[in-house]
Amino acid sequence: MTEATESDLNLKVYLRERLQLVETAMDRYLPAADASPAHLHEAMRYSVFAGGKRIRPILMMAACEAVGADPARVLPAACAIEYIHSYSLIHDDLPAMDDDDLRRGRPTNHKVYGEAVAILAGDALLTEAFVLLAHPDFARTLSADVRSEVTGIIASAAGSKGMVGGQVVDMESEGKPVDLETLEYIHACKTGALISAAIDCGAVIGGASAAERQWLKRYGQAAGLAFQVADDILDIVADQELLGKDVGSDQERGKATYPALLGLDGARAKARDLKQQALAALDDFGPAAQPLRAIAAYIVDRSF
């Protein structure tokens, strides 16, 4: 694996290389498409391999690297968190939820496999995340204590007080006036929790000191929120081709967004501020944190 500590880090190359590692690992760990029941495993793979940026797994690797450990150690946990992200997208797209027909330019899972299989494929992916966290591959390189801590971090972030909780509040807020505090709560839970968990898992697996872990948590909170603010901005300005979903679809649905609350310029100022917070949290880290710095900048800059 290329050491990405040079100050002239080529982020594009770095992201492509890491993405490939994650794709390869997921392909290896996921049940084969022809394993029985094949219809279910196909549906799981359809959504997992739908071309995501793999930002959570890559952040986990980068956090592990930032504390001086081999990023390959996190791969099972990195895949687990990506399965959870994939399952959440499948369920979010369901007719009873956001009722989306397209995701990344392709028909959503339930459009291809039907609603029942889509629900079950999501359930199975969530479950498979925990199968993976108890996988022998993971046991070989990490102590059971670390694996158990990582299981707790990921499950808590994905659960009723994290991602799922955020989704419920988001849905219940649709079409209602939402203040900035509620919007931050929604995003801290709905997308922030899993991103923060990815970074925290990278820190724990990498053997971070208590101080390093705290700083990485601050980085994760700022970067996670920045990611959402940038997404909201992109939803307004990007063209359909770029995102593969209906432009301004959040707005149509009456969803609260940062641009709606702060205006486009205000949302961009917020994203810039969060980027600075994320970078400041890494002040005590050396060149090994260069990928984390570049990713924070990338997350925000893509929305300008």
Added chain:
Amino acid sequence: MTEATESDLNLKVYLRERLQLVETAMDRYLPAADASPAHLHEAMRYSVFAGGKRIRPILMMAACEAVGADPARVLPAACAIEYIHSYSLIHDDLPAMDDDDLRRGRPTNHKVYGEAVAILAGDALLTEAFVLLAHPDFARTLSADVRSEVTGIIASAAGSKGMVGGQVVDMESEGKPVDLETLEYIHACKTGALISAAIDCGAVIGGASAAERQWLKRYGQAAGLAFQVADDILDIVADQELLGKDVGSDQERGKATYPALLGLDGARAKARDLKQQALAALDDFGPAAQPLRAIAAYIVDRSF
């Protein structure tokens, strides 16, 4: 906790006492109904506390007891497996799946909270199972190695090659002719896997020897299948009041059942045979396995 080793075990008292332990533990571990987001936590508690028999947690305790350990040690894992059972019922009842309005005589989760919250309450319960398996209470009494093994056993049983897989094949078989082999596959996955996992977790947490674990696995396979055969029989013969769901609803829906394939008498003979297999697997166990024996008998005898 009463020692249930007397040969004159009073099963009713035993089941009631163990059920109370599980209810109390679940109430303690589950997020409070007023914890934010309250709507979600209410929905989770609505289905968890809908009056189940808690057969999986009780079997886990009984297996732990059968190998000479304190059954209270399994409580977090026992609650975790019951959360998973509860989530599976919520998702099974959804309009896209079995579309049931009643469950144990009460409106199903989506009838009360709406489809979106029901999907998310199921997701959150499944996730909460793994939060619990990493809970400090569990860490105090069990080594991380055992917790990790238990996580793997439960996740594998609940996933795409276990419970969820069985549900997919069950759905895909609706209205089609199904042979006995397929029916056994469906049940071994859909209900058998989680029941077997409960017993296996009890064995592992109780520190079973390799031989004890093997025998308990055989017991679990036979008892799990017996449970399903008995349920199929009850679906045909029980009155609506007893089951709280539409009598013969499986038959109406064109679902394959044991009585449909073997006739009512054939299904009863099968249940009796499975009971004998379950009991025979416990031949080398002493009076500490008396609850397991009584439960196997109870599972089958209620269908006569």
